[in-house]
Every structure is written in C-alpha cells, then in structure tokens.
Amino acid sequence: MFDWFMQTFPDAQPLHGxxxxxxxxxxxxxxxxxPGRIAGISGMTARxxxxxxxxxxxxxxxxxxxxxxxxxxxxxxxxxxxxQFPPSLVLLAVAGLVTGVGTRLxxxxxxxxxxCGLSRLSPRxxxxxxxxxxxxxxxxxxxxxxxxxx
Amino acid sequence: xxxLMALLSGLLFxxxxxxxxxxxxxxxxxxxDIAGDWDPTLAFVMGGAVLVMALAWALQRRMHRPLACExxxxxxxxxxxxxxIGGAALFGLGWGLGGLCPGPAIASLVFHPLSAGVFVVAMxxxxxxxxxxxxxxx
Numbered sequence: 001m002f003d004w005f006m007q008t009f010p011d012a013q014p015l016h017g018x019x020x021x022x023x024x025x026x027x028x029x030x031x032x033x034x035p036g037r038i039a040g041i042s043g044m045t046a047r048x049x050x051x052x053x054x055x056x057x058x059x060x061x062x063x064x065x066x067x068x069x070x071x072x073x074x075x076x077x078x079x080x081x082x083x084q085f086p087p088s089l090v091l092l093a094v095a096g097l098v099t100g101v102g103t104r105l106x107x108x109x110x111x112x113x114x115x116c117g118l119s120r121l122s123p124r125x126x127x128x129x130x131x132x133x134x135x136x137x138x139x140x141x142x143x144x145x146x147x148x149x150x
Numbered sequence: 151x152x153x154l155m156a157l158l159s160g161l162l163f164x165x166x167x168x169x170x171x172x173x174x175x176x177x178x179x180x181x182x183d184i185a186g187d188w189d190p191t192l193a194f195v196m197g198g199a200v201l202v203m204a205l206a207w208a209l210q211r212r213m214h215r216p217l218a219c220e221x222x223x224x225x226x227x228x229x230x231x232x233x234x235i236g237g238a239a240l241f242g243l244g245w246g247l248g249g250l251c252p253g254p255a256i257a258s259l260v261f262h263p264l265s266a267g268v269f270v271v272a273m274x275x276x277x278x279x280x281x282x283x284x285x286x287x288x
Contacts, residue, residue: 009190011180013171017191020170021198027163028199029206034155036216037223039163041253042277049274051281055223059156064256066160067167071257074168081168083258084176085265086248095248096255096269098240100276103252104284106237107225110251111163113238114196117225119203127230132242133182139246140182 028116035059040112041067042103052104106132152218164257170195173258175249182246 005014031039037055046052047060054060075081086092103109106128108117113132117125171177171191180189216222245251250258250269258266 009188011177011187011189012191012194014191014194017170017194018198020166020168020172021195021200022202023162023166023169024195025166025199025202025206027159027161027166028203029209030155030162031159032203032206032210033213033216034159034218035152035223036219036221038225039159041163041251041256045252045256045273046277046281049277051274051277055156056152058153062153062157063160063163066157066162067164067253067257068260070161070164070166071168071173072164072260073161074165075261078169081173081261082171083174083262085262086175089265089268092248092250092265092269093272095244095250096272097244097276097279098247099244099250099252099255099269100273100278101280102237102240102242102244102276103273104237104277104280106234106239106241109241109253110245111253115199115203118196119200120207122225123228124225124230124234128234128238131235131238132245135239135242136182136246137184137242139243140179141185143247144183144186 024111024115025119028111028119031063032116038112038116039063040108040116042099042109043107043112046104102132155218163253166195166199167254167257173254173261175254177249178251178254179246179249182249 028039031037043054044060044063047054048064108128113125113128118129167173172195177189177191181192248269255266255269
C-alpha cells in the first residue's frame, strides 16, 4: 500500500506531513484548552497589527513569535527546510494583498477554518475550507495554463 | 500562564509547519495542482491536525472553563453568507498564486526575509484596506 502510494506520488512526503500535522493539531489543542481560544493565524495577525479586536495583545504576539521560532528549531534539527518561492515579488505582493483581504472578510484561513473549525465540524469552516481549496485549485490550474512557472 | 501557553502553541505550530513541508510554496501548489503532478502531502497534514484537534474539542466540551483563562472565547456564529464565501474564495486565490497562507508566510520570515516579507507586508496592507472600508467592525 505504502509502496503503491509512493510510486503513484513520488514527490509526496506523507509521514512528514502526518507528523507535522499532529504538531499543528497539538498547537491548536494547547491554544484551545489553555487560553481557550482558536489558534487562527490570520486573526492573531490582525490583532497584533491593531486591525481587529480579539485576544489580548501579548497573547497574540507571543503566539505569532512562536511560529518562526518553532520553525527555526526544526530547521536546526533536520538541517534546513527546503522551500521554493515564486520568483516574482509582484506576484507575491498580489497574493499577500488578496490573502489579507480574503482572510478578514472570510474570518479565517487554513489554521482557523481548515484545522480548528473543520475538526469542530463547524458548518462555516467546512464551507470556507471547501471554498478556498476549490479557488486555490482553479488558480493554480489557470496559472499553469497561462504559462505557469511564476 | 496563558501567555506561555500561547507561545508554546506558536512554537508547536511553527515546528509542525516546518516538519510538514508546508513552508515550501512549491509543495503547497503541488497539492492544489490536481490537473498536474498532484502532491497529496497537504491532505496528510490536515488529516493529522484535524484528528488531534477533534480530540481537543471532545475534551473542551467536557470542560467548564479553559485551563489558563476564565472563559472560552470561541466563535459562535453559524451564518453562512456572502462574506464568508467571498472571503474564502479570495483567500484561495491568494493561496494558489503564492503557495503561501499566513502561517507559513510568517514562519518563513526568518528564512526568506525578502519573499516572505513582501507577502506579509502586502497581507497586512490588505487587512488594513479591509479594515478601512468594512462597515461591520469586529
């Protein structure tokens, strides 16, 4: 089964994915059962930037500060994190802008809706997650059809 | 105590993102590229995360208050409206374009300050623009 999977999807890293996912789930669990909040990254970001209410500022700021720190710890342990960014800064700026507007309008992103809300079986989060996966897939298909590579 | 727990949550989240491969925009786009060489890794990430979180919700339902605060502060709205769907659709557009969502972008700031920085600054600008035109401030 595993061999079949790896032959069909040679680029996939299912075990890394699963292990990372479990850590992300634990992160959400600590935030939910400790401070009693949703570990939603777009919401916490808006809070830290003073663009919305919500969690106490130090709580949101420490949560966000933990993201690069935790990633840095893993990078040190496993010897770097492979990453291939789109080369165009204009594209990244447009992507960031749309992400900023969309996550505020839709009240969440992959963490809040995709992990915390989906696992709660929140109808809003189920609809939001299906929607952003669908438009993400359409976007990638269009970009690839228009020459890709960006 | 609640601040320490928030930091711990962030650290675990960042570690999970790094380990899962989700800080690689090419891999995220690979998941969204169902017409091409589909990379299902992200489905395993979400599966693992949702499984653990589902247990956390089961615990939460048995708790009268969280461990480090007086009350739970959880979203209670069940409204599925144009804001939710339009916002999620826009977010998906950005996600597909850049291969980045807010978490991996912020975690990547220390590794790829220029690329991730451009994305994060633009994201903050988008949030600010929304704040300025939104009539329902929360």
